Amino acid sequence: xxxxxxxxxxxxxxxxxxxxxxxxxxxxxxxxxxxxxxxxxxxxxxxxxxxxxxxxxxxxxxxxxxxxxxxxxxxxxxxxxxxxxxxxxxxxxxxxxxxxxxxxxxxxxxxxxxxxxxxxxxxxxxxxxxxxxxxxx
Numbered sequence: 001x002x003x004x005x006x007x008x009x010x011x012x013x014x015x016x017x018x019x020x021x022x023x024x025x026x027x028x029x030x031x032x033x034x035x036x037x038x039x040x041x042x043x044x045x046x047x048x049x050x051x052x053x054x055x056x057x058x059x060x061x062x063x064x065x066x067x068x069x070x071x072x073x074x075x076x077x078x079x080x081x082x083x084x085x086x087x088x089x090x091x092x093x094x095x096x097x098x099x100x101x102x103x104x105x106x107x108x109x110x111x112x113x114x115x116x117x118x119x120x121x122x123x124x125x126x127x128x129x130x131x132x133x134x135x136x137x
Contacts, residue, residue, distance in 0.1 A: 002035050003050050006071040007057040011097060014078045016105055018114070026108060033104040052096050059090060 002008060009027050016022060038046040057070045063084050064077070073081055085094055105111055112119075 002031060002038070004053045004057060004071075005031060007053055007069070008034070008097075008101075010071045010073065010078060011053070011056065012101060012105065013075070014082045015098060015101060016111070017075075026110065029108055030101065030105050033107060034101060037100060037104050049096055049100060052093055055093055056097065059085065059093070063088060063090065 008031060012027055012030055013022055038049055041049075060066055060068050060070055060073060060077075060081050064081055068077075070078065070081065082094075085091060106115070
């Protein structure tokens, strides 16, 4: 299991919960898939990811001015923290975990359904209408 699991769970809820909560089994699935993803990305990427998440865990001290950690924030306080973080000078720190977690979270079939993705081509049944960049007809 990845280090800082509580922080990753709190961050996932902050990023992906649309008001209905996230099922515990989907959070577990996300963390397992994220661990596999980072394991294949290599030790430097995994190490940087863990370092950035550790910094995010303690960043409420600077962003909110309160001696607390991300994993201990209430839902409302976490949302406020993430909003302020994205608008402030430390926003770049959210880029790596947000990207990696989004790539893995939206691989889950239920998460795809929630976005409205129907697995259909926008051009209908005729793939000949689809043109790749740089392709000539």
